[in-house]
Amino acid sequence: MRPAAGALFGRRARLRWLHLVLGGALAMPYVLVGSVVVEAVAGDADVFHSLRLQLAAFAVGLPLAALSALFPPARPLESGAVRALCAVDAGLLAPGPARTTGERARTAAWVTLHLGAGGIVAGMSLAVPPFAALLVLLPFAPALRDGPVGPGGLFQHTWTLALAPVAGAVLLLALAGCAAACGALLARWAPVLLGPSAQDRIAAAEARAADLAVRNRLARELHDSVGHALSAVTLQAAAARRLLDTDPEFVREALAAIEDTTRRTVGELDAVLGVLRDGDASGTAPAPTLATDLDGLLRRTRASGLRVTAAVSTDPRSLPPQVSREAYRIAQEGLSNALRHAGHEAAVTLRVEVLDGHLLITVENPCDTVTGPRPGGGHGLRGVADRAGLLGGSAEAGPDGPVWRLRVRLPLKETA
Incomplete structure (x- = not known):
């Protein structure tokens, strides 16, 4: 009733x-x-x-x-x-x-x-x-x-x-x-x-897709820049503490690398937050590229104690700008994974080469030094795959005998 x-x-x-x-x-x-x-x-x-x-x-x-x-x-x-x-x-x-x-x-x-x-x-x-x-x-x-x-x-x-x-x-x-x-x-x-109407629904779906794409891009940028910086700074500080009494020169290099890493990361974080606040990246610091920032990335990574061997058989300055930006982030994530999982004493090999119209990026470290994934991890390799997919490339990661290998192929043609 x-x-x-x-x-x-x-x-x-x-x-x-x-x-x-x-x-x-x-x-x-x-x-x-x-x-x-x-x-x-x-x-x-x-x-x-x-x-x-x-x-x-x-x-x-x-x-x-x-x-x-x-x-x-x-x-x-x-x-x-x-x-x-x-x-x-x-x-x-x-x-x-x-x-x-x-x-x-x-x-x-x-x-x-x-x-x-x-x-x-x-x-x-x-x-x-x-x-x-x-x-x-x-x-x-x-x-x-x-x-x-x-x-x-x-x-x-x-x-x-x-x-x-x-x-x-x-x-x-x-x-x-x-x-x-x-x-x-x-x-x-x-x-x-x-x-x-159907036109309104399509426009709304496109707006949501564009917003999701921006959020995913920002998430990748934060993960790659801040995550790499935190991993590097943590290992650099730990190495400096262990060698404080026996190798003061290494400690000075490690502290200088920590300062440089944090300064660069704050700049990149400001750029990402500028996108969140204003909806675009105009006026923010330029994104790092393979042509201008690879040497600094290797120097800061080595300052943490990681033994990195880099073999770059192509001139990074000849790469298309978008490929150079994504390649830098991919190399950064590969080294970050080695820092997180392989330990500071592992030997890591980074190779950058051009083959059949593609840029090949390979990061290898021995499997026996891998400590296993962190709880809640796995976003870095997914971000690498996303970056490669956006450029029409591919990414593979996993053990290959005694070596853990990350291999990425990026087409060198300009991508919209």
């Missing part, structure tokens, strides 16, 4: 009822214009004293309302009313004005449905409650029986007179049920007629 009462008289039902009544109020100017047209056609007949002519004026006014709904601002106005009063999720409704012919046609269909159903429910809301109140009071107010519902009218017998209050209550319930049904109908059709 309570769910039925809530469906008829609950807050949502009352708001939808109000939405329908507002639709009836919006329909009145168009009905008045329609009454002028009907009066001109019917001659001297009084439209407002004939139900048939009133319905004709209503039928003439609805197409006029549909024409006014073709203006672009009609859709956001109707969408705002639907969100506020019909309990429809805002994500199911188009946010902006109608632009295409199809969107305007659907908005016109919605306005016709809203004003048509609203006019009917509003008219019933004006006529039914007074009549229902009359029926409820009829057995208790003899003066009311002299009207059209008294003797000679609808209720001529005592038993029918006793049922008058029941008939009044039934009329009120029928009105509430009709309003609830029309409100539910409008709420169901609102996403269809006022919702985003």
Whole structure:
């Protein structure tokens, strides 16, 4: 019983009822214009004293309302009313004005449905409650029986007179049920007629994809730059602490490398945060590349105690800028993995070469020095694969006999 009462008289039902009544109020100017047209056609007949002519004026006014709904601002106005009063999720409704012919046609269909159903429910809301109140009071107010519902009218017998209050209550319930049904109908059709078109959905999906791509790029940049810096600084500090009393020269080099690493990482972090704040990287520090920053990367990595052998058989300055940037990050991640997993005393080989129109980057270290993956790790190799995939290349990583190998192929053609 309570769910039925809530469906008829609950807050949502009352708001939808109000939405329908507002639709009836919006329909009145168009009905008045329609009454002028009907009066001109019917001659001297009084439209407002004939139900048939009133319905004709209503039928003439609805197409006029549909024409006014073709203006672009009609859709956001109707969408705002639907969100506020019909309990429809805002994500199911188009946010902006109608632009295409199809969107305007659907908005016109919605306005016709809203004003048509609203006019009917509003008219019933004006006529039914007074009549229902009359029926409820009829057995208790003899003066009311002299009207059209008294003797000679609808209720001529005592038993029918006793049922008058029941008939009044039934009329009120029928009105509430009709309003609830029309409100539910409008709420169901609102996403269809006022919702985003296929073009809107494609644009929203493209915007989400672009936003996700930016976030993934920033995540890769943070992981590669900050993660490498933290791993290098940790091992450099540990090596300096062990050799503090026996090799002061190495300690000085390690501290200088720590200073250089942290300074560069702060600059790269500022660049990434600038993208997060402003949405673009204009005005930020340039990204490191293989041509300009590989020597510094090797120097800082060796300062942590890692034995790195680098074999670069091509001139990094001849590489396309985007390939050079991604290649630097890939080499940085390969050395970072060796720092994290192989230990500071491992021997690592980095090879950079050009073969068959591709840049080949290979990082190797002995498998017997690998300490195993860190809890929660694995993002670095995924980022390497993402970088290679964005350039149309490929990445492979895993044990190959006694060697753990990361091998990446990047095409040298310019990539958009």
